[in-house]
Amino acid sequence: MTQTIMIDGRTVAFEEGQTIMEAAIAADVYILHLCHNPNYEPHGSCKLCTVKVNGRNCTACTFPAQAGQVIENQTETLNQDRKRITQMLFVEGNHFCPSCEKTGNCQLQGVGYYLKMQDNHFPHFFANREVDASHPDVLIDHNRCIFCSLCVRSSQVDDGKDVFAIGGRGLNKRLIINSKTGKLKDSDLEVNDCAAHICPTGAILIKRTAYSIPIGERIYDKQQVDEVALTRENKQHGK
């Protein structure tokens, strides 16, 4: 017998061992997320996918689906709080969408659009972060890193390398590079590595490609983040 959960009043079937997020994606139900990607072990750090399970906040990408769960996802309160969490990510780093090469292709920005975020709400931290342009083909702008750790996981899983890691603690958290100098040029990263292309923001960029697609014709200029995610991630699930 198929087991089911209920998301916003809709019955969703799940297989034993699936997380709420996996069950939702398979059923074309969008739960907002940034650090989750079906190709990798769930991380559970951005907290945007927080849903109410039987009245209690749970992280959908890591929480197992269990028969009979009543889940709230698209509620005004949750989306308002998700907007605040997104704004936290914006003020923590230094994000200037209009002048960012990634604008229109940025998932963080896409989430901001989706949540109708119109300002940063919180005071900025003006973090002093650096740009690592040492690599011939790939650039890291730490100002835009949101610590989703997708590059960390992609490098391990897809590329069989270990180029990235997360260092620091608390607000001093930072993306670190696996090389003696700490510079990208001395790491194993190559331009065709999946990890070089996975960044949901403009933190990891491929040099000399920034404007090959004009602004206005980019992913989130045309589609909402939910449509993009459901199309892409169902493909990844092999649906």
Add this chain to the structure above:
Amino acid sequence: MKDFIQKQLEGNEYQSERLLTILRAIQAEFQYISEEAITLVAEGLKIERTQIVSVIEFYSFLHLTARGYYDILISDSITDYMLGKQPLMAYLSEQLGVEIGAVRADGLVSLDNTSCTGMCDQGPAGLVNGYAITQLTRARVDAIVGLVNDKTPLSQWPTEFFTVLDNVQKTNFLVTADIEQGSALKRAFQRGLTETLVELDLSGLRGRGGAGFTTAMKWKFCAEEQSETRYVVCNADEGEPGTFKDRVLLKSHAHQVFEGMTLCAAIIGAQKGFIYLRGEYLYLQEALESALEERRANGLLGQNILQQGLNFDIEIRLGAGAYICGEESALIESLEGKRGIPRNRPPYPVVSGYLNQPTVVNNVETFLAAAKIALTGGAEFAALGTEESSGTKILSICGDCTHPGIYELPFGVTVREVLELCGADEILGVQVGGPSGTFISNQELDRKIAFEDLSTGGSFIIFNQTRNIFEIAKNFTHFFAHESCGFCTPCRVGTALLKKQFDKIVDGHGSSGDVKALEELCDLVTQYSHCGLGQTAANPIIHTLKRFPELYQAQLKNISYEPGFDLDASLEVARKLSGRDDVHAHLAQVEGEA
């Protein structure tokens, strides 16, 4: 250096789980962990250098750049401030000729703050090269400055500087005379292990770390997991500010704690146990190691314990300055030689803990109690306390009272009774359970210490009416921002924002909507954080705001908008750059103000 590191690697059997131990040793020897050391350790343990760098950056006591030959850290607990820390720290900094946070130019000494070192009943306290120093006074500071400048080896410093008092003020069921070594185990084997677990269940014992999960149930769940290997972990990462009872238990009742761990091993079927000792309690390590040796010699640890076929041993692992490692899954990560990031749950440690094997993690006091209960049976313990919170609770009491120290009291005791016992009056409020616990005002003194009312891991900090609510909430709020592991957004950014928003109001830069904005932020951090740290980080603000709303409102300016910072001070850089200091180079905070 190569030889030293080689020796450390060998001594630790090239186990990457012992990364923290190895790094602690390198830090102690060279005052930092150099590029070369990182390379050697990475090669030796066959791990990525990023794992090492990320671990160093995570723990407060490990450094990538050199600290002084004498690294002096002064405890930042609110109680240290109440005992005069601030002027003393300023004096120490001046006399040593080193800024707080800096290393002196000659590299001889460095000075910094550190989170509560667990000496709240005998502060101001601190650490010198990791070793606890207590009862700091001006005279003591003068002496320390002299010893540093004369380069006197730490081993030749006056021993009284390192004296740590037990200050046991009141005992009951648990902290009386120690049980005879091995007696609880013998009784358990004699009674039968299953029957002993029943006794433990009967006793009603719940976890003493604060969360209060039923101990017998935890052990039972772990025992029932299908696995060849199981672990027992004693959580001695007593980091909650104001808590210091585990320090006393490990100093004066270590055998009973070990006995409780061994009992747990017998019941769940574990062969290996760990004590995760907070780095601040380094000074306890030696005595604990010899107590373990003694037990091995007495056949109470090792192979075939008490000829009952039980094989079990205990290893001590030290933390390195991270409050979050008191959270059980972060503690397990740390035990594995990683950053102390709380895991996603489920699975819980009883299912998948250390090295993904079923693991029981219990507080020091829980193991101590379990040993006693195994000896006496569950009824005596259950007769004490309340229905939901049986037995006694060991409180560590500090702050404004005449007799700070350790008090073992039956659960259900009222705050008022506790205050009378320790000699406290003219109360402003009490922080029960530390910063992550509850602040109660003097209107709530009839509330009870119990899981069903005021839950506490042991911390009990008393404030009299000379104290300032904002100083207290500020100290705690800054503490959480400093200790947030940074894993999840709401806690990492949220605790830093709480600090900003709270300071803004208290420093007089808040305008009408700012208290409401603070409340909203508190809700976000509480509801969306990944673990208990974030979920309780806003408590100091929430609790004081609820009890003293008028104080918060009084801080606000009566205008609709007030810049969130000092405008004129922000122009300082521009004035310097332009070489100006005339009247037009200054800005009033509010238009029209002089």
